Each structure stands twice: as structure tokens, then as C-alpha cells.
Amino acid sequence: MTHNGPVLGSTRLTEEQLLLREAVRVLADERVAPRAAAIDREGTFPEDIRQLLAEHDVFAIPFAERHGGLGADLLTLILAIEQLSRACATTGLILAVQSLGAIPIQIAGTEEQQDRWLPGLASGEKLIAFALTEPDAGSDPSGIRTRAVRDGDDYVIDGGKRFISHASIADYVVVFAVTNPEAPKPSRRLSAILVETDRPGFKVARTEHKMGVRGSPTAELAFDRLRVPVANRLGEEGQGFAIAMQTFERSRPGIAAQAVGIAQGAVEAAAAYANQRKQFGRPIGELQMIQALLADMDASTEAARHLLYTACEEIEAGTADAARWAAIAKLVAGDTAMRVTTDAVQVFGGYGYIDEYPVERMMRDAKITQLYEGTQQIQRLIVARSLLSRS
Ligand SMILES: Cc1cc2nc3c(=O)[nH]c(=O)nc-3n(C[C@H](O)[C@H](O)[C@H](O)COP(=O)(O)OP(=O)(O)OC[C@H]3O[C@@H](n4cnc5c(N)ncnc54)[C@H](O)[C@@H]3O)c2cc1C
Numbered sequence: 063m064t065h066n067g068p069v070l071g072s073t074r075l076t077e078e079q080l081l082l083r084e085a086v087r088v089l090a091d092e093r094v095a096p097r098a099a100a101i102d103r104e105g106t107f108p109e110d111i112r113q114l115l116a117e118h119d120v121f122a123i124p125f126a127e128r129h130g131g132l133g134a135d136l137l138t139l140i141l142a143i144e145q146l147s148r149a150c151a152t153t154g155l156i157l158a159v160q161s162l163g164a165i166p167i168q169i170a171g172t173e174e175q176q177d178r179w180l181p182g183l184a185s186g187e188k189l190i191a192f193a194l195t196e197p198d199a200g201s202d203p204s205g206i207r208t209r210a211v212r213d214g215d216d217y218v219i220d221g222g223k224r225f226i227s228h229a230s231i232a233d234y235v236v237v238f239a240v241t242n243p244e245a246p247k248p249s250r251r252l253s254a255i256l257v258e259t260d261r262p263g264f265k266v267a268r269t270e271h272k273m274g275v276r277g278s279p280t281a282e283l284a285f286d287r288l289r290v291p292v293a294n295r296l297g298e299e300g301q302g303f304a305i306a307m308q309t310f311e312r313s314r315p316g317i318a319a320q321a322v323g324i325a326q327g328a329v330e331a332a333a334a335y336a337n338q339r340k341q342f343g344r345p346i347g348e349l350q351m352i353q354a355l356l357a358d359m360d361a362s363t364e365a366a367r368h369l370l371y372t373a374c375e376e377i378e379a380g381t382a383d384a385a386r387w388a389a390i391a392k393l394v395a396g397d398t399a400m401r402v403t404t405d406a407v408q409v410f411g412g413y414g415y416i417d418e419y420p421v422e423r424m425m426r427d428a429k430i431t432q433l434y435e436g437t438q439q440i441q442r443l444i445v446a447r448s449l450l451s452r453s
Pocket residue numbers: 191192193194195197199200201202224225226227228272275280430433434435436437438439440443
């Protein structure tokens with residue numbers, strides 16, 4: 063294996079990955095960071111940032127060249143999400159959700175379906191959402207009630223979804239609905255169906271008021287005799303659960319990258335503040351208790367990052383244990399982001415608790431990485447199951 067980049071634990075970045083990371087870092091520092099506080103305060107989707115990402119081909123990263131993408135690997139996508147999230151967690155999530163929604167098409171779509179939908183997603187002209195969760199089906203998708211009933215060449219979908227990122231602004235939503243209620247195994251009851259959001263019967267019931275990632279709209283959806291061609295189904299009937307689980311193997315590293323980026327942003331903000339804030343006649347960065355906080359923050363962020371990069375390499379290489387690697391990366395990165403951002407607020411003292419500085423936003427943003435795409439408890443279940451099945 064030949065690599066040009068500097069050593070990063072057991073991982074080395076290629077020349078292309080280093081260049082892309084640097085380009086996204088500059089974009090994030092110069093164009094995204096100055097908007098982050100306002101995006102959080104206003105709590106509306108930043109259309110200008112979406113345009114910025116489209117103009118700079120950032121949406122193109124996870125798509126194949128034949129669909130207008132850059133044909134990059136998972137680690138390259140992760141580097142971009144990390145750099146964007148370091149400046150603004152909502153912006154990192156724009157890229158992560160676009161990839162989350164596209165993965166079912168990439169892994170289960172026919173060539174015709176991929177040609178139809180992926181180019182618009184790669185250019186950023188179209189947005190997509192991924193709709194699994196329902197009011198009574200969060201950690202346990204077997205509780206999904208949304209029904210898709212076959213009627214000639216169409217499905218008629220009735221039901222609803224809750225907590226769906228970007229669904230109120232998306233052009234497409236991948237909906238997981240029950241098509242085979244009688245299937246003996248709950249995991250064979252669902253199908254994945256791509257719904258164009260301008261179809262009659264598709265309704266955004268409301269959007270949520272949230273603690274963090276406040277520029278990312280989270281929508282409740284209602285489907286009332288929503289008619290969609292059977293040709294919009296991804297994969298076979300009954301494969302929906304498997305498609306969702308395979309999707310998480312490639313999308314959870316994106317949430318881990320968001321977490322590592324948030325943590326890195328907090329480390330940098332805290333170090334800068336510790337150099338400048340004086341108490342007892344000297345910078346607080348000279349106090350050993352502050353130094354210990356900063357050192358632990360830096361070390362744990364670096365550890366989470368290296369684990370994430372290794373997980374990406376394992377998943378990209380086709381390991382049989384992809385679900386475990388994705389879960390480990392998200393578990394460690396999410397918990398790290400929560401701890402590091404909380405400690406960053408501590409370094410800032412009372413100033414950490416007000417919105418004059420970014421660390422209070424980062425602490426609120428970090429919390430979601432422990433919750434969505436499977437809570438930390440669900441990640442632990444996956445890791446434990448994998449471990450026990452091997453021993
Ligand atoms: C901002 C935001 C954006 C989201 N975006 C999307 C999206 O785009 N698409 C989508 O489909 N969903 C999305 N979600 C939904 C998210 O994935 C769910 O909220 C999450 O999976 C948890 O489900 P729940 O909220 O119903 O919690 P519950 O499943 O009710 O869990 C409650 C508590 O019980 C614990 N628990 C549950 N089962 C177990 C178990 N077996 N063992 C141990 N502990 C357990 C959980 O860890 C948690 O602590 C989003 C949520 C939020 C808040």
C-alpha cells in the first residue's frame with residue numbers, strides 16, 4: 063500500500079484527501095464560521111450555505127463520477143463533514159444528511175434509478191431526506207406503522223414520520239413503510255420507497271424547536287393516500303430494514319465526524335481563550351488545572367478522530383464487521399464531543415454559558431450526536447452483540 067500523506071496513527075491520508083480537507087477547512091473558516099452564530103440564533107435552514115457547498119462541489123464528494131460526483135471514498139467524505147462541523151454543526155449536517163438519504167439509492171437502486179436521482183443530489187440542486195423514525199418507532203423500527211399498499215403500478219402510502227432531518231426542504235424523501243405486514247420476521251416487513259415531496263398527499267405537519275443543530279429543520283410528516291409509482295421502490299419488497307441497516311454502516315461515521323468536528327472546534331476555542339483570559343495576574347492557560355482540562359480535551363478528540371479514520375478504512379475495505387466499526391466510531395466520538403464541549407464551557411467560566419462565545423452552542427450541538435442515527439445505548443448493543451457472537 064503506498065500513501066503520500068503524513069502518518070495519522072495507523073491511518074495515512076492521501077495527497078487528494080489532504081488537499082480536499084484543506085480546501086474545506088478554508089471554506090469553513092472563511093465562509094461558514096462567520097455565519098454559525100446567526101444560523102443557530104435564527105433557527106432557519108441556511109440556504110446561502112447550501113449554495114456555497116453546491117458552488118464548491120462539496121455535495122459532489124460522496125457521489126460517483128458518472129453521476130457528476132467526485133468519486134471519493136468514505137474517509138474523504140468524513141474529512142469534509144469534520145471540517146464543516148468544526149465551524150458549524152448545522153452545516154456539517156447538511157452534507158451528512160444528503161449522504162444519508164443517497165446511500166439507499168447507491169446500495170439498492172437500479173442503474174436507471176441512480177441515473178434519475180443521483181446527479182441532482184451530487185450537484186446540490188436537489189436535497190434528500192431519510193425517513194425511518196415514527197412517533198412509536200425510534201430505537202425499535204419494528205414499531206413502524208406507515209403502510210404502503212400496492213394498487214396497480216403504484217403504492218398508496220398512509221401514515222407519518224417524526225424527527226426527519228431536512229424533510230421540510232427536501233425534494234425527495236426515502237420512506238420506510240410496511241409493505242409485507244404478514245412477513246414472519248419483522249425485519250422483512252418494510253420496503254424503502256423514494257417519494258418526491260411535491261406529490262399530493264405528502265404533508266409537512268410541523269417542524270421542531272430544538273436544543274441544537276438549530277439551522278437543520280427536523281420535520282414531522284403526514285402521508286394521506288400518497289400515491290407513488292412502484293418504480294420508486296429501492297430494492298425488493300421486504301428489503302427495507304436491511305437497506306436501512308446497511309445505510310447506517312456508512313452514515314454513522316458521518317455523525318461521528320460531526321462529533322469530532324464539534325469537539326475540535328471546542329478545543330481550539332478553549333485554548334485561544336485560555337491564552338487570553340487573565341485571572342490572578344496571569345493567563346488562565348498557565349494554571350495547571352486548566353492545562354489538564356485542555357490536555358484531556360485535545361487527547362480525547364485526537365483519539366476519537368483516529369478511531370473514526372480507522373473505522374472508515376475498515377468499512378471501505380468491506381469488513382464483515384462494518385456495523386461494529388460504525389457503532390464504535392459514533393459511540394466514542396459522540397461521548398467525546400459531549401465531554402469536550404462541556405469542559406470547554408468550564409474553561410470559559412461564566413463566559414462559556416452565554417452566547418458571546420461559541421462553546422455554549424457547541425455543547426448544545428454535541429448532544430444530538432449521542433441521540434440520532436441510533437442512540438449511544440443502541441451503539442453499545444451493536445458492539446456487545448458483535449463481541450459476544452465472536453467469543
Ligand atoms: C434532531 C433530530 C434529527 C433526527 N433526524 C432523523 C432523520 O433524519 N431520520 C430518521 O429516521 N430519524 C431521525 N431522528 C430520530 C432519531 O434517530 C431517534 O430520535 C433516535 O433513534 C431515538 O429514538 P427515540 O427518540 O424514539 O427514542 P427511544 O427509542 O424512545 O429511546 C428512549 C431511550 O431509551 C433507550 N433505549 C431504547 N431502546 C433501548 C434498548 N433496547 N436498550 C437500551 N436502551 C434503549 C434509548 O437509548 C433512549 O435513551 C432524528 C432525531 C432528532 C432529535
